[in-house]
Amino acid sequence: MMGWNRNQMAERIAKEIQNGFAVNLGIGMPTLVSNYIPEDKQIMLQSENGLLGMGAFPAEKDMDADLINAGKQTVTAVAGSSFFSSAESFAMIRGQHVDLTVLGAMEIAQNGDIANWMIPGKMVKGMGGAMDLVASAKRVIVMMGHTSKSGSSKLLKKCSLPLTGVNCVNQVITNLAYLDVTPQGFKVLELAPEVSFEDVQKHTEADVYQ
Amino acid sequence: MSINKVYSDPAKALEGVKDGMTLMLGGFGLCGIPEVAISVLKDMGVKELTCISNNAGVDDFGLGLLLQTHQIKKMMSSYVGENKTFEKQFLEGSLEVDLIPQGTLAERIRAGGAGIPGFYTATGVGTQIAEGKDTKIFEGRTYLLETALKADFSFVKAWKADPYGNLIFKKTAANFNPMMAKAGKITVAEVEEIVELGELDPDQVHVPGIYVQRLFKGQFEKRIEQKTFQEKNS
Numbered sequence: 001m002m003g004w005n006r007n008q009m010a011e012r013i014a015k016e017i018q019n020g021f022a023v024n025l026g027i028g029m030p031t032l033v034s035n036y037i038p039e040d041k042q043i044m045l046q047s048e049n050g051l052l053g054m055g056a057f058p059a060e061k062d063m064d065a066d067l068i069n070a071g072k073q074t075v076t077a078v079a080g081s082s083f084f085s086s087a088e089s090f091a092m093i094r095g096q097h098v099d100l101t102v103l104g105a106m107e108i109a110q111n112g113d114i115a116n117w118m119i120p121g122k123m124v125k126g127m128g129g130a131m132d133l134v135a136s137a138k139r140v141i142v143m144m145g146h147t148s149k150s151g152s153s154k155l156l157k158k159c160s161l162p163l164t165g166v167n168c169v170n171q172v173i174t175n176l177a178y179l180d181v182t183p184q185g186f187k188v189l190e191l192a193p194e195v196s197f198e199d200v201q202k203h204t205e206a207d208v209y210q
Numbered sequence: 211m212s213i214n215k216v217y218s219d220p221a222k223a224l225e226g227v228k229d230g231m232t233l234m235l236g237g238f239g240l241c242g243i244p245e246v247a248i249s250v251l252k253d254m255g256v257k258e259l260t261c262i263s264n265n266a267g268v269d270d271f272g273l274g275l276l277l278q279t280h281q282i283k284k285m286m287s288s289y290v291g292e293n294k295t296f297e298k299q300f301l302e303g304s305l306e307v308d309l310i311p312q313g314t315l316a317e318r319i320r321a322g323g324a325g326i327p328g329f330y331t332a333t334g335v336g337t338q339i340a341e342g343k344d345t346k347i348f349e350g351r352t353y354l355l356e357t358a359l360k361a362d363f364s365f366v367k368a369w370k371a372d373p374y375g376n377l378i379f380k381k382t383a384a385n386f387n388p389m390m391a392k393a394g395k396i397t398v399a400e401v402e403e404i405v406e407l408g409e410l411d412p413d414q415v416h417v418p419g420i421y422v423q424r425l426f427k428g429q430f431e432k433r434i435e436q437k438t439f440q441e442k443n444s
Contacts, residue, residue: 048312049238050382060439065241065432066369066383072239073438083381085388085416086238086264087320090313094331113336123301124309125291131339132313135332166336 002194003175009143011036012190013102013173016141022046024093024133026103027071030143033102044081046098048089048129053081070129090129094136101137103130105144105169107159110206112169112181114142115161127164134165146174146203153205155179155186176200185209214373215425216404223398223424224250227363230283231256234319234361234390235263235273239292239435242383243272246400246428247365252279260284262319262359264312264386266296271433280304286359288312292435311339314356316389321358323392323421328357364394367430368417371401372408375422376415384416392421400428 004012006029014036017023024046025031034054037043045054047069054069055076063074077083084092092098105116114134117127134140147153155172171189172179177200178190185207188200197210217223224247227233233251237243248267251259252275259282266285267274276282277295284306290296299305310318311333321329330353334340344355366387369380377399379387391397399422 047382049241050385057438057440060441063434063437063439064381065434066381068239068241068382068434068436070238072241072435074434074436075438077381083379083384086312086316086385087389090316094313094333123297126287126289126309127311127339128289129312131311131337132331132333135335163337 001199003192005175007032007035008192009173009175012178013141013143014038017041017043017100019043021099022052022097023100023102024048024098026101026130026133028104030102030104031071046089046092047075048086048093048133050084050086050089051075051077051081052084052092053078055081090132093129093132096136096138099138101133101140102143103133103140105142105154107154107156107161108142108144108169108172109156109159110181110185112167113159114164114169115159117164118162120162130164134168137168139170140168142169142172144172144174146176146200153203155204155206155208157206176203179208215375215419215423216373217424217426220246220250220400220426220428221253223426224254226396227251227254227256229256230258231362232260232262234364234394235261236366236385236387236390237272238264238382238385240267240272240433242367242379242385242387243267244365244367244400245272245430246426247398248273248275251281252276255279255281257281258283260286262286262361264288264315266290266293268292268435269295271431277305284308286310286315288315316386318356318359319386319389319393322360323389326358328355330354331356359393361390361394362396364390364397366391366397366399368399368401370403370405370410371399371422371425372405372410372419374407375399375419375425376410377401377417377419377422378410378414379416388417391417396423397421398423399425401425402430403427
């Protein structure tokens, strides 16, 4: 069983992005998606700290303390970008003007619930913008490992961790497969190379079908 | 007679801040934070503060400086990582924390400044955040009632101002500053440059001066939290 690595997962998600989309990529693994956006598509990356039209990282000499992304990294702004307040930024998000949100998760339930902000007993750092992003997004794709470090399924019938949002995830991409959230459970849309449906089934606690 | 809200001494601009007050402090991470006000608050030694700020700074910069001196009783934030002092005080129980989703925090502040006592949002429905909150169904969907936030003092950082207090922000250093400027009983703006009345293009003003009571020109370190760059030709 080979599966996708994180770059291949990012490349697969990038195929879902259409010309003209505004996309919010979560901190961490989802930012890799920006490396795979085809040249023939013009999109605007939204960063919830107040930037629509995020560009690549700057050259060292061009780093600007006043221009960062939601991960607090120095970035650049593309031609056609705009800056705005946090209230404006979340109006954009809540008002469903952002076409696609990609973020990581610790657990996903087959009804589309997501848990990605706290583990009871561990220091809680906060949800940042995650709850707003999932609650009102037009479309949410979760990008995560299929199983936890200990090997247990992260695709569950019901989340065990405190929720970030309910009924909000549309698709999930893992190292094993690209799956759709449906009323019958997770539907396999695409299998990673050399991964069988049985492999996916074996590593999934939730209902899964193809 | 001209209106002049400009203070030459930042310490004078913060007169009236007392123990136990609720303060708003702009910024996202270390970007666009009121560096000077934080340092004056430290010198003043005011305690038992409730600070509404998206983040809590890092150990030795931003609000981390006021955590080190135990001046903060309670933080209302969306994300408080990257700060060991914070973690220690929180685990010891000496620091209260109210974690608020970032968009809800922004809108509660906006509502506070706009005279709207509350609003409904889908954010947090079905999560811990919803506990104890009123809900209402609109068009078949459940929303939470969230209430407005106001502050005794708001401390904001802007790029340019004129003596009336009209403010212009720079790039992503606006973040929470524009809403906080409107939600403070007294709003103190610290800026990089104060220009003459009439020099700011009225079409380009981000926050009209009516919201700003005091302002001063500051010196800023503008520390970068995550220096990220690409090597040439990579």
